[in-house]
Amino acid sequence: MAQQFNPKRVLRQISNPLLKDFFEQQGHPLDVEWDQLSNTQMDDVFDAWQRLPDADRKAIEIAFHDVHEMANEDGTRVIIEEGQYHGEDLSPLLEPMESRYDKALWTFMNRPAVWDAGVRFAKADTLWGGRSWVKRGNMPCADPKSDGEALREFQEAMSAFYRDRQGRGHHCKVEHFPRGGDLHYYFVYLSDYADTYINFDDAGHFQRTPERRAFEIVFAYDKDTCTLEMYAKGGKKVVEPLQRIFSRIILDEPLPAEEPGVHPYQLDGLMDRNFTFQTDPEDGIEQVTLRAMRLSILGRKRGRITLEPDPEDGRDRIYEMLEDDLNRRRLPKSILHVTKATINFKLNGNGHGRSLTFDVTYPNGCSLKSKREDQRLLGEKYLKRWEIDVA
Template sequence: QVEASLPLHNDQVSMDTFKSKIKELFGLGEKVKIELFDRVQPDEDGNDINVVQVMIYQEGLPDSYLEFKGEEDIVSRIRRPVSEHAITYSSDTGTIEVVAAKQERRDTIAKAFTEDLLKQPVTADKVPLRRFDLMPLMENKPLDWDVEDGIESVQLVLMKIKDLAGDGRVQIEVPAKSNTALHEYAQEHFGEQNPLSTGGFAPVQAKINIRFHPENGHGRGKVLPVKISMPNGCDLRSRTDKERLIGEKYLKRWGLLEEIQE
C-alpha cells in the first residue's frame, strides 16, 4: 500500500531501468520481456476502477528432459522455461499486488516497481493477504458477538447479489432502524422466488451495522458500518484502530474473512 494518485512512469528509460533490475534480482536468465495492460476491476464499493497490469516474463535456468528420437532411442534435451511474475497497480487506491511463484520474490518485485516505475522510496506498508467470502450471509443465521465488546446489536442491512447466469444484479436493503431483518424482508416480498435462497445468485457486496451501547448509558450508541465487496474490498482500512480490530474479529468469527499467512 503506497500513497494514492502516484503516476506510473512507463517511459523507455524507466522501463529499461526496471527491466535491468529484474534481470539482476533472482539469478535467472538474461532474457526479460515486460508488457503493460490496462484493466478494470471492482473497488470496495463494487464500482469499476482502472488498474495497470504489468506482466514480467523472464528466462529461467536451464533444465533437461528426456524424449524419444525415433522408435527406440532416448535423448536428453535442454530447455530454459519462462518464469512469470505479475503486478497490478491502482493509482486511485495506491494498492500494489504482486503474484509470483516464490514468496521471497514478491517483496523484492514490489520494491523494484515502487522505486523505478513510481519513483518513490520504499516506505510502503505490507497489507496481509485476505480472502473474503460472503456466502455465509446468504443463509439466515444470527451474527453473534461478545458482551464485553459493548455491542448492542448487529444488523445485516444490505446485500448485492448477481445472477449466476450473468443476466443482472439484485440489491436488497433494509433501513438501519427497521425491525424487520433483511432475510425476513426478502422472504416476505419474494416468497418462493427469494434470490437469497433459490441458489441462482451469488453475493458481491454486503453491509453490516454494528451498534454499540451508549457511552455512560446516555445518548445514542455509535454505529460501525462495515461494507465488504468481493473479491477483496472492505472499508475497515479507513477506520480507527479500535474499530478495525472489532470489525476484523467478527468478520473472522462469522466466516466472512480469512487471513492467509505467508
C-alpha cells in the first residue's frame, strides 16, 4: 500500500545535491548550509521552503506530490518506457542514483516531456482494474486522430455530453499522449459541480471558498488490437455514449455493435449534408430524399428531436432544420445519435413503381420487410452500398 504523502519524508529521501539543484532550478535557492546537512536533517530545508511566497511554496509541494507518487517500481518503469518512446534509454542514467525519489526528481528536472506523460500514465495505471475501468473490443481499426481540430471537437462533444446529461463539464481540456508503438491515451478533464471548501487564505485567515474542481475521464485506444479501455464513472449509461463519441471523432468511424449476432443499422452519417446517395442508372432511381430523421441525445434516456419537413421544400430542408435546431440548443452533432430515418426513392416506374418510402430504425429495424420483394431487394442493396447496413 502506498505511503501517505509526508513532505519531510520526501525531502529525506532525496539526495542533498539534487535537492539543492531542484530549488535553484525553480528560482528559489534556499539559505541553508547544504554542506553541513545530512540526508536526515531536513528541518532547515523544510522551514526555508515553507517561508517561500504562498504560490511558490504550493507549486513546489505539487511537484513533490508527483515525485512521491512516481517514486516506486511502477513509476520508474513508466519513466524508462516513456524515455524509450522518446528515443532515449534512461536506464544508465537512473541506475546509479541513490533512491527512486532521486530518479523521479531528476526526470522532473531534466526530461519534462518524459515526466509529463509518465505522470499521467502512472496515474492511469492506478485506475486500471477498478469498477469504473472498462474494456471494449470490436472497435474500428483506424489511426486515431490527435490534431488540434480533432481534440477541440472532442472537447466540445465531451463538454456537451456532461453539460446536457449531468449539468457539469462546462469547461473541458483534452490531452493526447502516445504510449509505446500502438497505444494512444486521451486524458479528458472536465469542470465539476461547484462546491465550498474550508481553507486558509495567504494571511492565515479561516474562510469558506467556492471552487469548481475537475474530474477526469481516460481513454486508452490500442491500434494494434482495435480495443478501447476507458475510465469513467456512471456505468453503461455513461460509458456506451462516451465510446460512441470517441469512435466518431477520434477514429472517424461509427461505433459497431458490441453484441455478437446483432445486425445494426448505422444512421449517424445521415446528419452530414454531404452524405451521398449514389445509385445505378439501371435501377431507375431519379432521386433519393431523406424525408424524416429522429435523433436522441447521447446518454439521455428521455427526449427526442424529430425533423420532418414538408416534402415539397426540397431535400436540403431537413439539414437546414437540423442546423438551426442544433445552434439553438447548443448541441454539436457529435453528441447526437440518429435512431430513425425515413428514406424515399423517387422511381421512374421501370418495374419498381413510382415511389418507395421506408423507415430504418437503430439498431436493427427496417420497414423494407413489409415491401414487395423487388422493392425490398432494391432498398437493401443501397442500404449496404451507403454503409447504413453494416451487418
